[in-house]
Amino acid sequence: MPGSSRKTSMNVSVVIVTYNSQDCIAACVASVLTQTGVTFEIIVVDNASADGTLARLKTLDVKTIASPENLGFGRGCNLGFAQATGRYVYLLNPDAYLVGNSSLADLCQAMDDHSAWGMAGTMVCDADGKIESEPQVQYPGQRHVSRDFSKLPGRIAWVIGASMFVRSDIYRELGGFDPDFFLYGEETDFCLRLRELGYEIGYVPEVTLRHIGGASSHGVDPYVVSVRKQKGILNFRRKHYAPEDVDYLTRRDLNRARFRALANSLLGLLQPAHSRAWEKSRRYRGIWETSRAFLSRTDRTP
Template identity: 30%
Template sequence: MKKVSVVILNWNGAEMLRKFLPSVVKFTNSELAEVCVADNGSTDNSVEIIQNEFPMVRLIVFKENYGFAEGYNKAIDFVDTEYVVLLNSDVEVTERWIEPVLEYMESNSDVAACQPKILSYRNKSLFEYAGAAGGYMDKYGYPFCRGRVFDSVEEDKGQYDSPAEIFWATGAAMFVRRDLYKEVGGLDGKFFAHMEEIDLCWRFLSRGYRLMCIPSSTVYHVGGATLKKENPRKTYLNFRNNLLMLYKNLPSRELDKVMRMRCLLDYLATVFFLLKFDFANAGAVIKARRDYKSMRTDFKPLREANLRLSKVDKIKFRYGFSIIMKSKLLGKKTYSQMISK
């Protein structure tokens, strides 16, 4: 029986499937893993391309677009392997990309999820924005990576080639134990897209599991293929979902203080957009805060459950500093500089 299901969630990505699926088929050991495409209600010819050009790929078809989070939740219900890889449709994989991650997880039962080293498809000497060599978070919910702090992306010179514990594994290429994924509730479908993998990883960590980056596995990610950088819709989802994630997971002793600071930082972001005459993104931040407040009551039961099931008082790798302060005021642009004293 195969141990791994590689699940690619597709929505109107016909050309990306033609471009990137061949590497997944070629470099995925068919004795070890199956390759699945879950079509999220596409209106292009994605389904026909899979059926006609990739008959070796398992096809799962949904009649509507459930978004990234709920789409993966529904797709994972269709597989029964021990491990699942959530793989974006714009990822090129490399030879033996599965084996080192699987070997590590097989040897470490307390590891819930892993990610490979993720480099940019457009410039393969650089780390990729969404995940790089593993993700972390500052005190106020801002994510950063080994290899990327805000928009400062490092060149890969082997500086992060050692396996490392991380706070979050990117949803662009996340290896996860299927039973634990189901146990903690999977990705939060109410998020629709963005921040949902960090929220999931926070739940894993709070319940005593570890997360890892295994850089001996390497993939190349285009990134931004669905919503481009600083797209107002992306800005809205990132700000709203980040606030919801903090509300769901922060310990009670921190919640009010962190949220007061986030309110200030979010309005500073609004001013920043206005100074650039970017009224659409400024409006997206305001709308995100307004909708967070209206949605918060619906998330109260999830918050209570997360706090009740938490086994860890203080989670590692959620650092106690502000990356805005360190990056914007102190000029620290790399992960190594960020965590240095």
């Protein structure tokens, strides 16, 4: 493996989880293979892709783990981590690529310089170079809940899962991602649990990731995507917020989504040229119906 050596300890295990990623995985892997100054390995977990992802992976210099089922992002990362040997694990989206060849070395140096950090995020930009995501200082809906987060270490609450650089011993201490999360919300839960263990989350803006985005949801019905996202949000709230706060936030989601779903449906009927109105309507309907189903269950499971 380029950048790695059997005679030295492994610095970084890069774990990538793919699902129907044949069009983007080669560029992602190529950006890792150019890295210098560190030893690394690349582990790709394929979540039962139905396209040519597995065939493409056979042409790349990576270790491939083929899952017989779609495990989702978090469980896929856990499967890859089980094979990792690096003292750091870098979780990287397949629809993204690193800019520059010192990214991994810079991340290692930043973590070595900040012993209080359990993990770090990077600059994440879109395909045009515009900032897509920055570290968040609050959890979803935090200002509406009774829980006090002020005693948690560090200022950063969570970073996007497309680019997460974690100390392997801390990943192991956390038990990895919670398998109850399928595709959305898992990184927020992971970051909160890491801080609850007493570690800070760092940020290394010198390292830039270009995130094309949407590889796992390309061509998927917007209703299905929004249902998955809302289930992740509800799962996070149920796990970390008081029941009365969960109910309040979910009812607020339901009412807002219902209004927007109906408004966009009406717009689509009155002005057919607004083709995205129907797409938006289905997206909001997914939030509306998922929230309604959640509130109807006495055990409050998404």
